[in-house]
Amino acid sequence: xxxxxxxxxxxxxxxxxxxxxxxxxxxxxxxxxxxxxxxxxxxxxxxxxxxxxxxxxxxxxxxxxxxxxxxxxxxxxxxxxxxxxxxxxxxxxxxxxxxxxxxxxxxxxxxx
Amino acid sequence: xxxxxxxxxxxxxxxxxxxxxxxxxxxxxxxxxxxxxxxxxxxxxxxxxxxxxxxxxxxxxxxxxxxxxxxxxxxxxxxxxxxxxxxxxxxxxxxxxxxxxxxxxxxxxxxxx
Numbered sequence: 001x002x003x004x005x006x007x008x009x010x011x012x013x014x015x016x017x018x019x020x021x022x023x024x025x026x027x028x029x030x031x032x033x034x035x036x037x038x039x040x041x042x043x044x045x046x047x048x049x050x051x052x053x054x055x056x057x058x059x060x061x062x063x064x065x066x067x068x069x070x071x072x073x074x075x076x077x078x079x080x081x082x083x084x085x086x087x088x089x090x091x092x093x094x095x096x097x098x099x100x101x102x103x104x105x106x107x108x109x110x111x112x
Numbered sequence: 113x114x115x116x117x118x119x120x121x122x123x124x125x126x127x128x129x130x131x132x133x134x135x136x137x138x139x140x141x142x143x144x145x146x147x148x149x150x151x152x153x154x155x156x157x158x159x160x161x162x163x164x165x166x167x168x169x170x171x172x173x174x175x176x177x178x179x180x181x182x183x184x185x186x187x188x189x190x191x192x193x194x195x196x197x198x199x200x201x202x203x204x205x206x207x208x209x210x211x212x213x214x215x216x217x218x219x220x221x222x223x224x225x
Binding site: 004033040041048056058059098101103104106 | 116118121143144146148153154155156157158161201203205206207212213214215216217218
């Protein structure tokens, strides 16, 4: 079974802090994604990557950056956290193309 | 601009009856559609998918129907079970879209015993 692991289940940070969310997948998947889930808005795509060192903006990239130095690891960075970035963050991976996504359990981030 | 819309935030169904979850999309470039199921404190898990060249796909109790002319798809669960109570997300992607998958807002299904 594919496993997508997110490093933290809950995080509490202060406004202005730099925040790193880590994600690792163990099935040699080409594509990796970061989404945020908010009530009434569903899952919105922040960034995705289809290869090492490659990244593409999703629908809401403002305030975020990403890093993919190794195939199995995809990091989401909040350069200066703000309260409107309080959300559930979900990492996902897929084999390639438009294949189904495998999700991690999510990180609930609270920015105070 | 929501490209994938699930207009019913919640749905309540009696155990043993049919659950029908609906989804509409606006982008005619979408050619692959998926349903995901999400329990609290877990990530979404893939449930069933359908390619735009088909109008129906079935997997056990779950059937997805696609009406391309209406840009509408639906998920039927028969018979519904209490363990089906979860949030269901409709999603769509396009081969020309850089592998992006766009999700709807979700529908929370309650199956009453």
